Amino acid sequence: MKTIEMTVNGERVQALVEPRTHLADFLRDHQRLTGTHLGCEHGVCGACTVLIDGQPARACITYAVQCEGSEVRTIEGFEDDALMNELRAAFSREHALQCGFCTPGMLIAARDLVLRLPGAHERRIREEMSGNLCRCTGYVGIVHAVASVVQARGASNETPVAQAPTASSAPRFTPVEDRAEEKRQSASPVGAGTRIEDEVIVKHPLERVWAAFADMPGVAACLPGAEITESAGSSVKGRITVKFGPMRAAFAGAAALERDEAAKRGVIRGAGQDALSSSRARGDITYSLSDAGGGSTRIALGIDYSLQGPLAQFSRGGLVKEFVGRMVAEFAANLDRRLAAGTLAPPPAAQLDAGKVFWKWLWSRIKAIFKLRRRAL
Amino acid sequence: MxxxxxxxxxxxxxxxxxxxxxxxxxxxxxxxxxxxxxxxxxxxxxxxxxLVDVSRIDSLKEIKDEGDAWRIGACVTHAQLEDKALPGCELLAHVARRVAYRAVRNRGTVGGSLAHADPAADWPLVLAALDAVVRVAGPAGSREVRADAFMTAAFTTVLADDEIVESVRVPKPGAGARWGYYKFCRKTGEFPEAAAALLLDPERRTARLFAGALDRPPQPLDGVARAVAQEGTASADMIAAALARLAPGLGPAARKLRVTAVQRAILQS
CATH class of the missing domain: 3.30.43 (Uridine Diphospho-n-acetylenolpyruvylglucosamine Reductase; domain 2)
Structure with a gap:
């Protein structure tokens, strides 16, 4: 708990809050100022918009502790504000609200717009108000209401675009710098759907690689961030730690290996749960070996994966796919490196730490390996 | 929630x-x-x-004119850049005005956007195109990383756990420089589906074009930039071929959207 002090609607307030209490909850639950509404609670809908030190801000993604010493003004704090009263009248007149849930946020955003952009025309008003969602009105009434207040105040300071669009008449020149874009190309493989494929060629005969792949703990340890806690025959138990920007998860679970001797194909089926978020992940890694000639073996890797639970709320599938693609590439690089070293035995514990140092080291290794691979191909 | x-x-x-x-x-x-x-x-x-709140550290909130460049503190907000055009770097105000919504711009910062490294964010793309340099503060002092090498993958940067972005140095393009910035957003202020940024600087003889909003960091379209500098334009086929190399996972519709964003950024310049 932290003691915080701030000004709310002109009055000094002091309170004991948890750092995770966001400003909107603080205003509603601690200050009983329920005019600040909560819609989406992750910064999208704008219903919770208040003024912090005179500027509109989302109260749901600003924590109360961050407002120490600030001046906060909520919809209740505009009783004597002439401009807000004009806007209120305009909202009533133009039918700019129905259920009223978005209205406090709308009014605060609109007031800021009117003050900041005198003479704003309809298109700009629509653009500026786009951070506040309304599910009743279709926005027409809201735009009319704001436009009427803007017009009543007169005077425009809208500036024209910064440069005239005259691409064809721009001077021609030859750039001195020509960094070959191929050189900076990323090596991560990307496949369709939730299946990702990659391929690696190792300079070891097929039989030897096939034999090495039977070593389940050794193969599993090639997964970046994996930690094997228990192993028995073709199955292992352990944990895989992943870090994706501010997101971290440690999926604890088990994996088992199935092999098709004749086809030189295998599948590692793994599933685990992140204790902290209760998210579940499942992934099947398939590998298929073939002779690449000259005593080398081609390893075709594929992964099918799925994610369920709170972490699956992260709705940017493409990014997760790219991330899993990088993991597959790292897995391939680890296999290659470990086979080259003559063993698939698990590396020293320190290397299993998915920390930044390991990550960086691994990344540089992968880059080196992939450069070599391209030349070899 | x-x-x-x-x-x-x-x-x-x-x-x-x-x-x-x-x-x-x-x-x-x-x-x-x-x-x-x-x-x-x-x-x-x-x-x-x-949470280590760096937003009140004064040294991170400065905007300084360094003659041939602007140095922008990590905690400078998008709204600050929107409201105050920096002579020579007018593109920054143009971009800042289009970051999310005003209520977000009032608090969101340039350094935060870089460190968060969302591939669809505006600053990683634009600062790469402007050839900016990121100053990183860490335990052993400061180090500098080029903006186009700062982000290594989606949500991943060169920053260690005990490092923060200190500032960004944005070089002022030469007289007569032109730029283009285009992004496709389903709704104003949402993360774009496709984006591109271009800088043409005849005086310095540099042409930099980056495609953004991919599943990976902004990608340099050097060949296309060169063609635009020399001939004033580049064919859709050339752009599509470059994107196919740099972002091979894109489906036909996604690639088309990105080709168009690049074309519009070129047209704008």
């Missing part, structure tokens, strides 16, 4: 912030405006044990 419990501290200076981050063994996250981290905390996608 309530975040998991975390501790919070507000260091007075960069040194104190770094010390706090170092002491947390990777369990801390720096927070500035919190406009990207906040939603992730509320959704419990991110669950750091400690």
């Amino acid at each position: 309530k975040p998991a419990a975390f501790d919070y501290m507000r260091p007075r200076d960069v040194g104190e912030a770094l010390k706090a981050l170092r002491g947390a063994n990777g369990e801390a996250k720096p927070i500035a405006g919190g406009q990207s981290l906040g939603p992730m905390l509320n959704l419990r996608l991110a669950r750091p044990k400690l």
Whole structure:
């Protein structure tokens, strides 16, 4: 708990809050100022918009502790504000609200717009108000209401675009710098759907690689961030730690290996749960070996994966796919490196730490390996 | 929509912030405006044990004219750049005005956007095109990283757990330089589906074109930039071929959208 002090609607307030209490909850639950509404609670809908030190801000993604010493003004704090009263009248007149849930946020955003952009025309008003969602009105009434207040105040300071669009008449020149874009190309493989494929060629005969792949703990340890806690025959138990920007998860679970001797194909089926978020992940890694000639073996890797639970709320599938693609590439690089070293035995514990140092080291290794691979191909 | 419990501290200076981050063994996250981290905390996608609030550190909030470049502190907000055009770098105000919504721009910061490294964010793309240099503060002092090499993958940068972005140095393009910036957003202020940024600087003889909003960091379309500098245009086929090499996972519709964003950025310049 932290003691915080701030000004709310002109009055000094002091309170004991948890750092995770966001400003909107603080205003509603601690200050009983329920005019600040909560819609989406992750910064999208704008219903919770208040003024912090005179500027509109989302109260749901600003924590109360961050407002120490600030001046906060909520919809209740505009009783004597002439401009807000004009806007209120305009909202009533133009039918700019129905259920009223978005209205406090709308009014605060609109007031800021009117003050900041005198003479704003309809298109700009629509653009500026786009951070506040309304599910009743279709926005027409809201735009009319704001436009009427803007017009009543007169005077425009809208500036024209910064440069005239005259691409064809721009001077021609030859750039001195020509960094070959191929050189900076990323090596991560990307496949369709939730299946990702990659391929690696190792300079070891097929039989030897096939034999090495039977070593389940050794193969599993090639997964970046994996930690094997228990192993028995073709199955292992352990944990895989992943870090994706501010997101971290440690999926604890088990994996088992199935092999098709004749086809030189295998599948590692793994599933685990992140204790902290209760998210579940499942992934099947398939590998298929073939002779690449000259005593080398081609390893075709594929992964099918799925994610369920709170972490699956992260709705940017493409990014997760790219991330899993990088993991597959790292897995391939680890296999290659470990086979080259003559063993698939698990590396020293320190290397299993998915920390930044390991990550960086691994990344540089992968880059080196992939450069070599391209030349070899 | 309530975040998991975390501790919070507000260091007075960069040194104190770094010390706090170092002491947390990777369990801390720096927070500035919190406009990207906040939603992730509320959704419990991110669950750091400690937030280190760097937003009140004065040295991170300065905008300085260094003659041939502008130095922008990590905690300068998008709204500050929107409201104050920096002579020679007018593109910054143009871009800032289009970042999310005003209520977000008032708190979100340039350094935070870089460090968060969302591939669809505006600054990683634009600062790469402008050939900016990121100054990173860490335990061994400051180091500089080119903006086009700062982000290594989606949500991943060269920053270590105990490093923060200190400032960004944006070179002023030469007289007669032209730029283009285009992004496709389904709705104003949402993350774009496709984006491109171009800088043509005849005086310095540099042409930089980057495609953004991919599943990976902004990608340099050097060949296309060169063609635009020399001939004033580049064919859709050439752009599509470059994108196929640099972002091979794109489906036909996604690629088309990106080709068009690049073409519109070129047309704007």
